[in-house]
Amino acid sequence: KVDILTYTDAEYSEHLLCDGWTRTETDTLFDLCSRFDLRWPVILDRWPHTSRSMEDLKERYYNVTNTLKKIGNISGPEGKIINYDADHERRRKQQLIKLWERTPKQIEEEQQLINELRKIEARKKEREKKTQDLQKLISADADARKATKTTKKKLPQTKITKTDTLPPSMESCTGIKFPDVKTTGVSLRSQRMKLPVSVGQKKIKAVEQLLTELNLELNPMAVEEVCQLFNDLRSDLVLMYDLRTILLNYVFELQTLKHQCENVMPEKVLEIPESLTINTGEESPNRPRAISEMIDAVATPSTPNRKRKAALEQSNVLKKIKART
Structure with a gap:
């Protein structure tokens, strides 16, 4: 049995008056709550007065109950204030009704x-x-x-010190990690110039094309100085290739954010500063090409189109999601 609070005539006239509710309706509501132990579907079915929703009945009941608890100084669990948000309940039920009334086509589109x-x-x-x-x-x-720079200062200027590998600090951060050539007996110095398998065929092909663009031999004479410098050059080319690829991803992300912002605020036109765009060098076709432009030339030609298409698809999806919400 649920304990239902009661009120006197003085308490009602002083604290419980409400513009949308009469004394008779309030008395009927509390009588039904006491008879049916707050079973709200049954209370709504037995409601004899003007048409009211379940949220209206609950809101009136909890407002009166909370007021009685405050003026009566009720402590303990019985004195706990219950905050009932009728507007939230109405919106929640409307959303559930819309969810239930979806057609199979709408469900498929949402998925x-x-x-x-x-x-x-x-x-x-x-x-x-x-x-x-x-x-x-x-x-x-x-x-x-x-x-x-620190290593070069320590080395004598007249002779290059023989070394089989890069310094430890370089091995962990350069574009290519050349393995140590440690074999018993005689070995060829040209083995140190072989690119490791971990580089990948795509990068190896890009390095070869860049060397051709720079008018350099793909397999130079493996003397001591050339061997070390040639490995350093190819390592730097791979490093620049990776940086250029990541830069293109940054530009793609910037363009995507620009499209998303323009979809949210159509009246505002956003311009990307020239300092944040990629310079392709098309304004001066006769000048020598930079390394970054050569890297763009050897990159996969379909990549920009694919990314632009992905950006448009993402923009359309965001528009649909925004329209549904």
């Missing part, structure tokens, strides 16, 4: 939007991971350059 949203989130996580890798790569490259 497609959810799948597209998951793909967008996966691409976002991938870009964030590449951003972290870029930060590590930039920091490692800066430390490597400092270590190289």
Whole structure:
């Protein structure tokens, strides 16, 4: 049995008056709550007065009960104030009704939007991971350059010290990690110039094309000085290739954010500063091409189109999601 609070005539006239409720309706409500132990569907079914929703009945009951608890100084669990939000309950039921009345076509479309949203989130996580890798790569490259300058100061200028591998600080942060050639007996110095398998065929092909663009031999004479410098050059080319790829991802992400912002605020036109765009060198075709432009030339030509298409698809998905909400 649920304990229902009661009120006197003086308490009602002083604290419980309400513009939308009469004394008779309030008395009937509390009588039904006492008879049916707050079973609200039954109370709503037995309600004899003007048409009211279940939320209206609950709101009036809890407002009166909370007021009686405050003026009566009721302590303990019985004196706990219950905050009932009738507007929230109405919106919640409306959303449930809309959810229940969906057609099979709407359910299928919603599932497609959810799948597209998951793909967008996966691409976002991938870009964030590449951003972290870029930060590590930039920091490692800066430390490597400092270590190289320190090593060069210690070496005599007239003779190059023989070394089989790069310094330890360079091995962990350069573009290519050349393995140590440790064999018994006689070995060829040209073995030190072989690219490791971990570089990958795509990067190896890009390095070969860049060397051709620079008018350099793909397999130079493996003398002591050339061997070391040639390995350093190819390592720097791979490092620049990776940095250029990450830069393109940054530009793609910037363009995506621009499209998303324009979808939210159509009246506002956003312009990306020239300092944040990639210079392709098309304004001066006769000047010598920079290394970054050569890297763009050897990159996969379909990549920009694919990314632009992905950006448009992502923009359309976000529009649909926004329209449904």
